[in-house]
Amino acid sequence: MQARDHFSTAKEAGLMLCPCCHSIAEKEHDICPVCGSNISIRSKSSIQKTLAWLITSIILYIPANILPVMTTQTLTYDSSNTIASGIIDLWAHGSYLIAAVIFFASLIVPIGKIVVLGYLCLCLVHRDSISLKTKTRAYEVTEALGKWSMIDVFVVLTLVSLVQLGHLASIHSNPGILAFTGVVVSTMMAARSYDVRMLWDASTETTFTPCHPKKPS
Amino acid sequence: MKQHGSVPTKTACPHCDLLVDIPALGKRQIAYCPRCGSALLHGRPWKACTALPLVITAFLLLGGSLYFPFLSLEAPGSAVETSIYGTIIRVSSYDEPILAIVSFLLVIVYPLTLLLAILSLLLATPSGSAVHPSARWMLRWVSTGTHWSMAEVFIIGVMVSLTKITSIADVQYGAGFYFYAGFAIVFTLLLKKTDFGCLWHGTSQTLS
Numbered sequence: 001m002q003a004r005d006h007f008s009t010a011k012e013a014g015l016m017l018c019p020c021c022h023s024i025a026e027k028e029h030d031i032c033p034v035c036g037s038n039i040s041i042r043s044k045s046s047i048q049k050t051l052a053w054l055i056t057s058i059i060l061y062i063p064a065n066i067l068p069v070m071t072t073q074t075l076t077y078d079s080s081n082t083i084a085s086g087i088i089d090l091w092a093h094g095s096y097l098i099a100a101v102i103f104f105a106s107l108i109v110p111i112g113k114i115v116v117l118g119y120l121c122l123c124l125v126h127r128d129s130i131s132l133k134t135k136t137r138a139y140e141v142t143e144a145l146g147k148w149s150m151i152d153v154f155v156v157l158t159l160v161s162l163v164q165l166g167h168l169a170s171i172h173s174n175p176g177i178l179a180f181t182g183v184v185v186s187t188m189m190a191a192r193s194y195d196v197r198m199l200w201d202a203s204t205e206t207t208f209t210p211c212h213p214k215k216p217s
Numbered sequence: 218m219k220q221h222g223s224v225p226t227k228t229a230c231p232h233c234d235l236l237v238d239i240p241a242l243g244k245r246q247i248a249y250c251p252r253c254g255s256a257l258l259h260g261r262p263w264k265a266c267t268a269l270p271l272v273i274t275a276f277l278l279l280g281g282s283l284y285f286p287f288l289s290l291e292a293p294g295s296a297v298e299t300s301i302y303g304t305i306i307r308v309s310s311y312d313e314p315i316l317a318i319v320s321f322l323l324v325i326v327y328p329l330t331l332l333l334a335i336l337s338l339l340l341a342t343p344s345g346s347a348v349h350p351s352a353r354w355m356l357r358w359v360s361t362g363t364h365w366s367m368a369e370v371f372i373i374g375v376m377v378s379l380t381k382i383t384s385i386a387d388v389q390y391g392a393g394f395y396f397y398a399g400f401a402i403v404f405t406l407l408l409k410k411t412d413f414g415c416l417w418h419g420t421s422q423t424l425s
Contacts, residue, residue: 010229010236017229020360021417022258024227024236034417035360036353074385090381098380101373136232136253147370150323154367154374157320159382160313161304162288165295169385173313181319188364200233200253 011201016041043195047121053190054117060182061110067176070156074169082176083107083152106152106180109145113187116142117194124198132199139196146188153181230257263411265339271411272336275403279329282396288375292386300393301325323367328404331366334359335407338416356416363408368401 010017014027021035032039043049068080081089083106090099116138123135156177163171229236233253242248242260250257263271282301289298299307302325309317334355341352379388 008236009234011234013236015229015236017231017234019231020357021414022228022231023417024229035357037357037361093384095380098377102377132233133254136255139232140255143364147364147367148373150367150370151374151377153316154320154324154371155378155381157308157316158288158304158375158378161299161307162290162297162378162388163382163385164297164307165290165292165386168292168295171382173308173316178313178315181316192364196232197234 009197009200011041011197019043042198042201043193046193046195046198047124049193050117050121050190053186053193054114054121057110057114057183057186057190060179060186061114064110064176064179064183067179068174069152069176069180070159070174071172072163072169073171075167080174083180086152102152102155105148109149110180110183110187113142113146113191117187117190120194120196120199124202127202135199136196139191139194143191146184146191149184149187150181153177153184228257230255265411265413265416268335268407268411269339271403271407272332272339275332275400275407276336278396278400278403279325279332282393282400283325285393285396286391287393287397288379288388289391290382290386290388298391301397320371323365324371328366328368328400331359331363331408332404335413338413356413359413366404366408368397369405372398372401 010024015024016027016029016039017023018025018032018035018037018039020037021032023032023034025032025034025039027041029039031037065083068082069086071078071080087099087103087107090102120135120139156173159171160173163169227236227238230250230253232255233250235250235252237248237250237257239248239258242258244260246260247256248258249255285300286298287301287304290296302321305317305321305325308314308320338352338356338359375394379390382388
């Protein structure tokens, strides 16, 4: 890989990267000459879209965690589980690995995504000492983990369809799972809408120090 | 560069917008951005034109998973057996039609249409007949829309759900489950390892 002597960005050079086919186009275009996607220097109104999806997900997050996601009825008992109580049940039954997976996918990932994306939006306004590289990594992880939160939705789907044994045992889903689906989808949309390149635009600092340690001035 | 005609020599980092020149990559090499460190380009081992057998395999596996029973459940006095679409129809009739529709779209419709799009592109492009605007539309979708396919997430979800009900009843995986698991693996490999970018050059040549 050869980088330039100084770091010139596509924006500075009057060029645009096509998000779809990764070819470079002159900034006069508004449609990529190779693949025909709509292109622009930066994603249009990316902060607005990200914040809109983020607020949606925060609003939905409350019912998703307070309302029960499913109800189990058997001859002897009848119980409604929220996401958190489902995890505690799994742990109590000794399925530690599964409980850990669900805990991570259903509790940590959604709240983590909301916090990271909110923080990244804030970073466009306020500077702090965390390096842009770290922030970019955080964004990449946020984007990659997104869809794995859907595990819990598919768990409820499978259980509801399978366990229909009349009076013996039956499982029904509750509105909480819909709200949770909404959280997952809207955080995924928020991550897709965020344009990380704006973080780098805002900085004039050179974070790239290849092999020369900084000289004391 | 001849080996990897698909690799653009000059590109910009999608995460920090740095202009970079990427040399030809070996099969397992990855090019990282020198400024922000994100992966710019994976030397993808499979070319699009060799993906046809995988696509056909994925089709057969998906078809099998829809046809054969997916899961079966036995409890004293009763037994239930479902297929994948049976699963979804049951959920929509019992309580949550929206949940059923969303899952149906993510688990079956989306991967299936993606496969159909890839298949038609592979069949059309080598012969140079991909002039049709729909081919470009499909290839754009195949290049950017793959993260909504949740086949692998679904399989993990099903496995988790079974450990939850082993206390209530005896549950067994049907042939359909194994078909779908196979499909999830083949499909994920297909999307991750195949370089569909080279198809652009086919489409743009036939257009100009």
